[in-house]
Amino acid sequence: MAIFGSIIKSLIDLKESLTPGGEPNKDQEEVLRTLLKKAKDTAFGKHYEFEKILTSEDIRKSFAETIPYFDYNKIDREWWHKYQEGEENVTWPGKPPYFALSSGTTGKGSKRIPVTDDMLESIRKAGIKQISALSNFDLPPDFFEKEIMMLGSSTDLQNEGSHREGEISGISASNIPFWFRSYYKPGEEISKIDEWDERVQKIAENARNWDIGALSGIPSWMELMLKKVIEYNNLENIHEIWPNLQVYASGGVAFEPYEKSFEKLWGRPVQVIDTYLASEGFLAIQNRPETHAMKLILDNGVYFEFVPFKPEYINQDGSITDDAPAISLAEVREEEEYVLLISTVSGAWRYIIGDTIKFTDKEKYEIRITGRTKFFLNVVGSQLSVNKMNDAVKDLENQFDMRIPEFVVAAKRGEDGEYYHYWYLGTEDKKNEVQLAEALDSSLQEANKNYKVARSKALKGVKVNLVDPHMFHEWNAVNKKKGGQVKMEKVMNEEKFDEWEAFVKDNQERG
Template sequence: MAIIGKLVKAGIDLTSKFQTEDESPQNAQENQLRELLTQAKNTAFGKYYGFGEILKAEDLISAYRQEVPIFNYDNMHEQWWCRQERLEDITWPGKPDFFARSSGTTGKSSKRIPITKEFLASMRSVGSSMINSLHEFDFPETLFESEVLMLSSSASLEDNEQGFKEGEISGINVSNFPGWFDIFYRPGKEIASISDWDERVEAIAAQAPNWNIGAIAGIPSWVLLMLQRIIARHELTTIHEIWPNFQVYASGGVAFETYREDFEAICKTPVTILDTYLASEGFIAYTGTPDTMAMKLALSHGYFFEFIPFDKRGITDSGELLSDPLVLGIDEVEVGEEYVLLLSSCAGAWRYTIGDVVRFESMEPPQIKITGRTKFFLNVVGSQLSEEKMDKAILELAELYGTTINEYMVGAIKNEHGDYIHQWVLVSDIKSEGLADKLDELLKSANKNYAVARSKALKGISVKVISKDQYTNYLSQTNKKGGQTKTPKVMVAEKMEKLLKIINQP
């Protein structure tokens, strides 16, 4: 493996010298849109919305916005994607071989997103760009001599009666890895195909001493549990006792900060944390610059992006899109501002709202951070709490009590008097006495709108602390355990009441 490591590192260094970014972000995005419209102009969607005529327009982007409406999942699926499960050439040429089931952080059930050959190629292309960016970090050759552990959802896909396979996007990606990936990919397709989460992790833990892991990728909550299980099984103090070359962790799916302290506790040496924006709808961005968690947008990989201001110009007080929101291009956004992301892609998504809110950290190059989801915006009685503000309060609370709080859930429910309160559920070993008052103070100091709401319609908050075992039991009972699963931080009243019922069971 040593000679392979030298060759890989040399190849990355050489590639970086020939990479140029002379094309402006605006030109790159216009070229992507033109290519997408050209490929899809003869589909049912393309004919219905006149892609051929849009391509003739002097201002391509303006014509596209004028002719094609904004879609959410429900109307995209009901009007188009459900037909694409059975028929060819609906929103993209041909018929998809795969549909990705989303992890279900929003909505009543998992979504089903079409996955085309071109889309899989685009994700591999973004992955290659991320690997090439490692040149900027100056990692030692030992990293490239080691193996990569990807903790995905099950690679055992289900056959649909309509002739396609379905599963979560990470499982679809793993199932499509070329054979030569086996040289460095762990745990390997056999273990990755184990459907039961606990069995899969036990198999990983059993094989761990046989691997030389240098990098790990996956959602923080599940990666942390896996590493803790490996440490417990082999009676270790830190994960570096078994994997001394572990140097890189590619996070994604949820914000990493609430997990940082627990990750550092099981590592003997510092690990470089890279963030990734890899959703069922695309590999949208990745960390490509040292000493930041900001992510570089994939502007030339089969995606066209638009941005709706996450304020009164684009959304309602409850976080829903306005009927005619302001829509901006990559050349019109501003650093420090938050936007709802719209995506058009080579999977046949058109002006599609993913549900994520991003903030631009820089424009040269365009780099973003995910600050939350539109549905993780708690504003039932005017509290206007974003996911980022809630994360900040939880981190401060954990620091005050000298502990960690990885997961939390909150929802606006009515108490016995019919008044609204915020019900919080924290996953931690923290003592619950006095927590509600302290969390209330932190939220008031961080957000004036919350303070106003607390003086009016929001009559109080309640905090319940549960153990990690109780949380895992809840996930098992709701079939949300492992893989790419992300628990919604903001719950509607019905889901919060279901959670409370499960965790209160004797």
């Protein structure tokens, strides 16, 4: 019997049973009050008179009326750039020891998001909440003695003056507590390898030395890593080398599009647990097995607001209009889509993180990520969000018995001058593209009345092209970087889509 595992499991069960449920709306108001108090003497706090907000009768209302919306470009242009010039106490006390480079981008054009010591503590606490929630899953005691494969970006962070830079997964992994290091794989040496292909090769070579019980990482890159381990070690499935693998903590994107692909890699069922760790903070965890929805973490240094996700509130660049209404946690409704706003212990204020979410269970404060504001396709009034696209692609998988882990779509004029939605589906299965286009079009019309109206007017039809899924990974390698937090964009404008089509054509000709 796994004695040590039984002790850990008992402690987790005990902690979960003793942890009070809290009062979410009061927790959120207290988070906001704490944020304002701590930042009131910063340049941002003085400019927007946090002291005055703190004395108001309705602190939430006063906060919303005083502070404008910020996307990354706006807050960086007006405030965060000052950190790079050596200033401190800009939007949060002191100077951030880290900056997270978002989406795996590098160079001067990268988004640099401050990560404070308070945020690292918030992420640590969220991680403990995630581990505690495992008591709700039917896991045997010996699971808690197994190793965890955390597939993120490189932990070899770059020194830039008084701070260090890297992706949030690399920053988090470089700050793991000492007691966890013996469980953490691929270990510090391999994790520091910056080149993705080299890092994954080392993982494949060392895989037999590890007893992995859990995986953690973005699905697209996790799938590639597992395939490499299987190929290198001449396996039928991943459980032949990691027989005790029982949990996969997915994150960053919806797991459903990858479900069929992963089923091919498993030798037995694996419990998939969704998490929501962004460059700006650890926002939600799945804490029960009956759902893929995640519970917002409401008492941990992040204050949430929600803007209804409607076309009239969304600008072309994915930002929101100045007059868009923001509502509090108490006012949200189930199954309605919202643009997520956060204010955090890293000095982000009413910040548009770029994700859209919906509440699946308001009483439990559980959400699903439905897409990105920039991935909203509305060129000709079709009003397609990513969750509608994901659902339609899943219908294709079921209808045609195929796997489509990746896709991209754009609206542009065809040779006849009419608008079409051009879809590239990443799949290894050979199917009829015309039949897929008809089925995709039909599915979208059934699911979205705005799309159906657009199809009767400005939108002429759907075009489908099938490409190898690896094409998407290579596109990321050229334009961003492999691995880590990098996510494939689902919707492109015409200019970017022309580059994509040229890239595909060039690779197919060379291949």
